[in-house]
Amino acid sequence: MTTQRRAMYLVGLAMVATLVGACSMSTSDTGTPRAAMAEPGGGNDWTTYHGTYESWHYSPLTQINADNVKRLRVAWVHHPGRSTRGLQSMPLVSNGVLYYTGSYSRVWAIDAATGTPLWSYFPKLNDDLVAAQTHSPYTRGIALGHGKVFVGTVDGRLIAIDQKTGQPAWDTKLINSEKLTVGFTGAPLLVKDKVIIGAQGGEWPGRGPIFGVDAASGRKAWEFITVAGTDEAMKTWGGDSWRTGGGGGWMAGGYDAETNTVWWGTGNPAPLYDWAGSDWKTAGPRPGDNLYTTSVIALDPDTGKLKFYHQELPHDAWDFDSAVGEFVMIDRGGQKLVVHPNKGGHVFVYNRADAKIVNVWPLVQNINFVKGIDPKTGALIGRRDMALGKHTNLCPAIAGGMSWNSGAYSPKTGLYYKIGQEWCMDLEVVKTTPVLEPQAQLNIGANFTLRNPEGGKAFGHVSGRDPVTGQKKWEVKFTEPPLASLLATGGNLVFVPDARGWLHAYNAETGQELWSHNNGLGHNGGIISYSAKGKQYIAVATGWGSLVGDEFGALFGEPFKSMPKDAGALVVFTLE
Amino acid sequence: MGRILALAIVLTLAATVAHGQDRPPTPAATPGADPLIGQQIFTNLCGFCHQDGGRVAGRGPRLAGTDRPDEYILNRIRVGKEGAMPAYGRAFSDVQLRSLIAYIRGLKDEGR
Numbered sequence: 001m002t003t004q005r006r007a008m009y010l011v012g013l014a015m016v017a018t019l020v021g022a023c024s025m026s027t028s029d030t031g032t033p034r035a036a037m038a039e040p041g042g043g044n045d046w047t048t049y050h051g052t053y054e055s056w057h058y059s060p061l062t063q064i065n066a067d068n069v070k071r072l073r074v075a076w077v078h079h080p081g082r083s084t085r086g087l088q089s090m091p092l093v094s095n096g097v098l099y100y101t102g103s104y105s106r107v108w109a110i111d112a113a114t115g116t117p118l119w120s121y122f123p124k125l126n127d128d129l130v131a132a133q134t135h136s137p138y139t140r141g142i143a144l145g146h147g148k149v150f151v152g153t154v155d156g157r158l159i160a161i162d163q164k165t166g167q168p169a170w171d172t173k174l175i176n177s178e179k180l181t182v183g184f185t186g187a188p189l190l191v192k193d194k195v196i197i198g199a200q201g202g203e204w205p206g207r208g209p210i211f212g213v214d215a216a217s218g219r220k221a222w223e224f225i226t227v228a229g230t231d232e233a234m235k236t237w238g239g240d241s242w243r244t245g246g247g248g249g250w251m252a253g254g255y256d257a258e259t260n261t262v263w264w265g266t267g268n269p270a271p272l273y274d275w276a277g278s279d280w281k282t283a284g285p286r287p288g289d290n291l292y293t294t295s296v297i298a299l300d301p302d303t304g305k306l307k308f309y310h311q312e313l314p315h316d317a318w319d320f321d322s323a324v325g326e327f328v329m330i331d332r333g334g335q336k337l338v339v340h341p342n343k344g345g346h347v348f349v350y351n352r353a354d355a356k357i358v359n360v361w362p363l364v365q366n367i368n369f370v371k372g373i374d375p376k377t378g379a380l381i382g383r384r385d386m387a388l389g390k391h392t393n394l395c396p397a398i399a400g401g402m403s404w405n406s407g408a409y410s411p412k413t414g415l416y417y418k419i420g421q422e423w424c425m426d427l428e429v430v431k432t433t434p435v436l437e438p439q440a441q442l443n444i445g446a447n448f449t450l451r452n453p454e455g456g457k458a459f460g461h462v463s464g465r466d467p468v469t470g471q472k473k474w475e476v477k478f479t480e481p482p483l484a485s486l487l488a489t490g491g492n493l494v495f496v497p498d499a500r501g502w503l504h505a506y507n508a509e510t511g512q513e514l515w516s517h518n519n520g521l522g523h524n525g526g527i528i529s530y531s532a533k534g535k536q537y538i539a540v541a542t543g544w545g546s547l548v549g550d551e552f553g554a555l556f557g558e559p560f561k562s563m564p565k566d567a568g569a570l571v572v573f574t575l576e
Numbered sequence: 577m578g579r580i581l582a583l584a585i586v587l588t589l590a591a592t593v594a595h596g597q598d599r600p601p602t603p604a605a606t607p608g609a610d611p612l613i614g615q616q617i618f619t620n621l622c623g624f625c626h627q628d629g630g631r632v633a634g635r636g637p638r639l640a641g642t643d644r645p646d647e648y649i650l651n652r653i654r655v656g657k658e659g660a661m662p663a664y665g666r667a668f669s670d671v672q673l674r675s676l677i678a679y680i681r682g683l684k685d686e687g688r
Contacts, residue, residue: 084658084659085659128663128666131655131656131658131662131663132656132662132663132664132665132666132667133662134624134662136662137659203624271620426628428628428629430615430616430619432616432619432620433616433620435620439667440666440667441620441621441667442620442621442624443620444619444620444621444623444624445619445620446619446623447618447619447623447627447628447629448623448627448628449627449628449632449634450627450634545659547635550625550634550635550660551634551635553633554627554632554633554634554635565659565660566659
């Protein structure tokens with residue numbers, strides 16, 4: 001071996017050793033979710049927003065189960081303070097440490113068994129900007145991996161924090177929030193070496209970007225623009241409406257590792273309501289289909305290139321985002337599928353290879369913005385496009401038939417558990433001054449009032465259904481829609497944190513209630529299960545005050561009329 | 577003493593006028609304030625929370641028939657309320673703010 005060859009050999013050996021070291025770090029020391037995520041449920045940990053890349057919100061743990069859940073008691077509580085608009089986040093757990101974020105992107109690392117804080121990180125935000133934002137100052141979650149905790153901020157930054165020390169590793173400004181007012185409220189998704197996060201958009205006149213950021217350096221690797229981000233999409237926006245089209249991708253998506261595809265849901269177009277009515281293809285403030293708003297898009301996580309998409313609601317005229325809703329990945333009868341709920345109240349079932357429609361089924365009863373959606377093609381049937389003037393009893397209301405909180409899927413029961421919201425609204429569509437440039441203003445286009453559905457009261461429900469056909473096995477009704485995420489477990493349980501503050505445990509097969517506990521504040525965030533030092537825990541965020549929850553006082557009265565909107569706590573349970 | 581005080585007031589007023597939008601709002605009618613302009617702004621922004629154009633309570637309170645003085649409402653629009661209402665001080669001109677007041681004052685209080 002020549003000296004030169006020997007040097008190259010040693011360099012190569014060093015690189016291999018480094019890679020091996022990095023890989024072992026990524027699965028043990030730092031809790032990088034790569035390996036854990038490949039296994040449904042992720043074992044003892046909960047390392048990504050939706051539980052796993054398959055987005056099941058399912059823990060395989062069985063220590064707490066249908067037989068002993070009655071013995072569930074509070075183990076510890078953590079108060080984050082400054083819970084403006086409640087506590088909306090999903091905790092994560094890795095190797096016995098629980099990480100979570102409160103309002104203003106304040107992050108904690110806590111001993112998952114004892115509740116003892118290990119470190120905290122409070123980023124300094126632009127207070128003037130935070131005060132000017134409508135959808136603020138909550139943060140719905142974080143991502144973990146490569147020895148870091150990743151969190152977005154409402155002033156347009158993505159921050160990496162050292163997982164062990166709590167010290168910032170990098171802090172990257174991704175959006176000019178000072179101009180556009182929007183920032184990040186959703187959780188990032190870590191895929192290999194990229195941290196993926198989507199901006200707010202929707203009613204804000206911008207172009208709603210989704211970013212891929214290098215996890216090691218914080219350098220922006222790519223940006224996908226959800227409004228007219230390709231030549232094809234540009235043709236679907238009349239005039240200059242693409243400049244202010246809204247969109248965005250404000251909730252975390254899912255990842256199909258087999259095909260290296262990220263699935264992400266996009267926000268609605270702006271203005272929300274379109275005075276052109278049925279002439280929307282050629283007239284109004286945003287003529288055309290308005291790609292890629294209210295769509296599910298499949299991106300290459302390495303490049304941000306669009307692979308394929310399906311627009312769930314072409315020219316969405318009702319504010320029924322596709323940004324809400326998890327991407328539940330299941331295999332059924334030899335088919336690889338993705339199940340995705342849309343805010344309008346329908347659940348879309350896609351082929352995972354190309355987003356071709358397999359089925360579409362309604363989860364809520366009160367839907368009249370369309371007469372139906374073709375279950376074979378996904379085409380809207382009998383659109384209700386509302387021209388200038390007054391309209392009554394549009395269902396669902398702007399708050400949606402489903403909201404951003406996630407449902408759960410149990411591989412044991414084969415059932416998909418999901419909240420449905422039954423409410424409607426009256427509205428008056430107004431021809432407002434066109435918004436021609438991105439700016440710090442909402443762009444709504446109508447006055448509206450939430451109301452009860454005809455012939456009954458507004459209410460909510462949680463049901464257990466076949467995720468592909470929608471066939472209902474059981475349903476529990478609630479006097480008000482729950483607004484928190486659900487959790488299914490290997491112990492044959494489904495946990496439902498409700499709006500009044502009660503946490504319920506149901507038999508996952510039958511819907512029979514087995515246990516409940518009053519946390520004293522409405523739930524509007526996440527719930528997970530994990531194991532630490534041999535014990536299984538259930539952790540749930542309490543704290544009320546989101547944009548949907550803020551409607552409850554006027555619609556339902558007490559306890560919501562007087563429920564605090566600046567309080568919250570993380571409550572953690574285990575068996576006594 | 578009185579002259580000095582008067583001079584100070586004049587200078588303060590001159591300084592605030594020179595700062596354009598930072599000028600404290602005055603109850604006097606602002607040239608160009610128009611309830612129709614106010615309605616347009618209200619529909620696109622404020623109606624997201626103050627339902628039915630401000631006639632009924634929703635996320636935000638009912639504004640029709642409010643007994644809050646103009647200065648209170650103007651201040652609330654400018655600086656907002658943490659966790660409940662955004663601060664629109666940098667988004668609107670004085671004419672737009674006054675137009676919003678004119679729109680709100682024109683709402684019929686139907687007691688809903």
